[in-house]
Each structure stands twice: as structure tokens, then as C-alpha cells.
Amino acid sequence: MLRGQEINLLSALPKTKRNLQARQEAKDPEVVRISKQYGEMYFDGPRDYGYGGYKYDGRWQPVARDLIQHFGLKPGDRVLDVGCGKGFLVKDLMGALPGLEVFGLDISEYALMHCPPEIVGRLHLGSADHLPFPDASFQCVISLDTVHNLPRERAKRALQEIQRLSQGRAFVRVDSYRTPEQKAVFESWVLTAEFHDYPQGWLQLFDEAGYKGDYYWTIIE
Numbered sequence: 686m687l688r689g690q691e692i693n694l695l696s697a698l699p700k701t702k703r704n705l706q707a708r709q710e711a712k713d714p715e716v717v718r719i720s721k722q723y724g725e726m727y728f729d730g731p732r733d734y735g736y737g738g739y740k741y742d743g744r745w746q747p748v749a750r751d752l753i754q755h756f757g758l759k760p761g762d763r764v765l766d767v768g769c770g771k772g773f774l775v776k777d778l779m780g781a782l783p784g785l786e787v788f789g790l791d792i793s794e795y796a797l798m799h800c801p802p803e804i805v806g807r808l809h810l811g812s813a814d815h816l817p818f819p820d821a822s823f824q825c826v827i828s829l830d831t832v833h834n835l836p837r838e839r840a841k842r843a844l845q846e847i848q849r850l851s852q853g854r855a856f857v858r859v860d861s862y863r864t865p866e867q868k869a870v871f872e873s874w875v876l877t878a879e880f881h882d883y884p885q886g887w888l889q890l891f892d893e894a895g896y897k898g899d900y901y902w903t904i905i906e
């Protein structure tokens with residue numbers, strides 16, 4: 686089956702600083718339970734629960750330019766960001782190419798209620814495995830660090846949905862690891878992921894889902 690391209694379209698994003706030891710000490714079932722609610726604690730609570738405070742700082746602007754270039758997007762094209770969080774990339778895609786019609790979807794009402802004012806009305810509340818839009822209705826669909834938050838069958842469904850809306854002009858980035866050592870580090874850090882695997886396991890899932898878009902991995906080193 687013809688697959689998309691493995692390509693790091695987020696190379697312009699600054700590297701996240703992670704204190705693995707602090708996370709290991711803080712992580713317990715209650716912390717994980719609260720993180721998975723994707724509420725205020727996950728986005729704007731202490732780092733033990735997720736982002737540790739997520740404010741707009743322009744970090745997505747160069748990524749937006751890279752995505753526009755990679756997909757050859759033009760004014761009037763529609764783009765969907767699945768798992769858009771507070772919608773910072775939605776805002777930056779629109780800023781980078783006036784006339785681009787960008788929308789987002791996320792399961793977190795808290796995140797949508799804290800989006801930048803310029804994109805109010807562009808963000809939808811919903812789940813990645815059930816995208817309420819017609820077939821082939823977007824020229825590009827992206828989903829960054831979100832699909833792994835669903836268990837395997839639902840992650841497969843999410844990939845099918847992304848394929849259905851985008852016809853394969855898509856990019857997903859998901860949690861992965863290339864070595865047992867990286868897997869151990871990942872497992873000590875992870876809060877929300879329900880499905881994760883080596884790249885080979887993800888490629889298997891992409892094929893099962895018929896996902897033909899581009900992809901890359903979030904690997905903690």
C-alpha cells in the first residue's frame with residue numbers, strides 16, 4: 686500500500702524542556718486521571734499534570750510557514766487541526782497566509798474556551814475519532830500529539846477520519862520510540878497516551894486504517 690512520507694514538519698519548534706525525575710516522582714494514578722480530563726490542570730496547572738501553563742508565544746509561527754509550504758496551501762484552502770488545544774497553530778496558520786481558512790477540533794472545552802480572540806468560532810468541540818465534516822472537505826488535515834491519546838481501535842478510527850476528510854493530504858505526529866531505552870524514558874514521562882508503539886507498529890496501524898498522509902514521531906530523548 687502506498688504510504689505518505691516520514692517527515693519532520695515540526696523541526697522549527699523549540700525543543701521542550703523535560704525534568705524526567707520530577708515527573709517520575711510526581712506521577713501517580715490520581716495525577717494521570719486528572720491530566721486525562723484535559724482541563725485547567727492539564728493546560729495551566731503545575732507541570733506534573735501536563736503543560737505547566739500554556740500561553741501564546743508565537744512558537745508555532747515557523748511551523749505554520751513550513752506546513753503551508755509543504756502542502757502548497759493557497760488562500761481559500763481549508764485546513765483542520767485535530768486536537769488543536771487552545772488553537773495557537775490555527776491562529777498562526779491564518780496569520781501566515783491571509784485567506785487560508787483554518788479550523789480546529791479538540792475534546793477539551795477548557796482549551797477551546799481559552800483560545801485567542803481572533804479565532805473564536807473556528808474551533809469545534811469533539812473527538813478525533815468522529816469528525817463532523819463531509820468527505821474531502823479540507824485541503825489539508827493535521828493532528829499533532831493527539832491520536833495517541835485514544836486506545837488503538839479508536840486511534841485507527843481517528844486516522845480513518847483524517848484520511849476521509851483530507852484524502853491523504855495530511856500530517857500526524859504521534860508518540861513513539863526507537864529503542865527499548867527510549868521506550869522506558871517515554872513510559873516514565875507519559876501521562877495521557879493510550880496507544881504508543883515503535884514506528885513499525887504505527888505504520889501497521891496506518892496501513893490498517895488506510896491512512897496515506899505524512900507522519901512523524903514525538904520521541905523523548
Ligand SMILES: C[S@@+](CC[C@H](N)C(=O)[O-])C[C@H]1O[C@@H](n2cnc3c(N)ncnc32)[C@H](O)[C@@H]1O
Binds near residue numbers: 723791792828
Ligand atoms: C499534547 S496536546 C497537543 C495539542 C496541540 N496539537 C499541540 O501540539 O500543541 C494533546 C491534545 O489532544 C486533545 N485530545 C485528547 N483526546 C482527544 C480526542 N479524543 N479528540 C480530540 N482531541 C483530543 C487534548 O485536549 C489536547 O489538546
